[in-house]
Amino acid sequence: MITANEVASAVGGLNKRARQPIPDALKRNPPLYIFNIYEMKHTRGLGSLGTFHVPACEPGEAYSKPLVVPGEFFDEFDRGEGSLGWTYETGADVAKAILNVGHRDGADLSAWGVFLAADKKPTREELSAAREKLTAKMREVLAAGDALALQGDSGLAQIQAMHRKAAHYLKQHRDWINAEPVEMRECHGCGAFVKPTLPRCPQCKAPFDLAKCRELWPMEYPIMTQRPVAAAR
Numbered sequence: 001m002i003t004a005n006e007v008a009s010a011v012g013g014l015n016k017r018a019r020q021p022i023p024d025a026l027k028r029n030p031p032l033y034i035f036n037i038y039e040m041k042h043t044r045g046l047g048s049l050g051t052f053h054v055p056a057c058e059p060g061e062a063y064s065k066p067l068v069v070p071g072e073f074f075d076e077f078d079r080g081e082g083s084l085g086w087t088y089e090t091g092a093d094v095a096k097a098i099l100n101v102g103h104r105d106g107a108d109l110s111a112w113g114v115f116l117a118a119d120k121k122p123t124r125e126e127l128s129a130a131r132e133k134l135t136a137k138m139r140e141v142l143a144a145g146d147a148l149a150l151q152g153d154s155g156l157a158q159i160q161a162m163h164r165k166a167a168h169y170l171k172q173h174r175d176w177i178n179a180e181p182v183e184m185r186e187c188h189g190c191g192a193f194v195k196p197t198l199p200r201c202p203q204c205k206a207p208f209d210l211a212k213c214r215e216l217w218p219m220e221y222p223i224m225t226q227r228p229v230a231a232a233r
């Protein structure tokens, strides 16, 4: 991250080159403060703008330490023939990119209790708005856990820590919270996830243990032997 002062000193060192002047009016934006009300920390890489770490909310705290985003971002680039240009981003735009509002697949941090505060300290309203969004997200995750549990063993095997955390966050009990994780086998016949103790796939009947299958279902898994070929007429 480059501050306005660092830009100024870099400017001094490079003044042999023709330089597009940076207007002073662009150097006056105050820093921005991003907070987190949940125990999950986040890292967001934004290329040349830098990598940003949103701290986790520590147990017993209402919100995390802030991620402080500078009010503006300057970057310089070589325009060729001894001339340098610069690019400029407002901290507000960078903060927006960190939060990733509206993105799907869990990438929208604002759904996970992360928010941009108007000042150095979050207000009661900002905190309750963040809590509301986080609760909605947790309900979504819990519902996904319930849907998996309904699929039986293959679904239970896909229950993850996040599903359990959602139940915990919402103070909901679910039988599947304590379900022992079963290591499932991927069927070589149809790709279904099945219990490893089964002799065959319950969906496509591909045998995992052929000897056992022959014992249990001799008609379905016949032993191929050379039989005398009927004489052709």
Ligand SMILES: [Zn+2]
Pocket: 187, 188, 189, 190, 191, 192, 201, 202, 203, 204, 205, 206
């Ligand atoms: Zn199968």
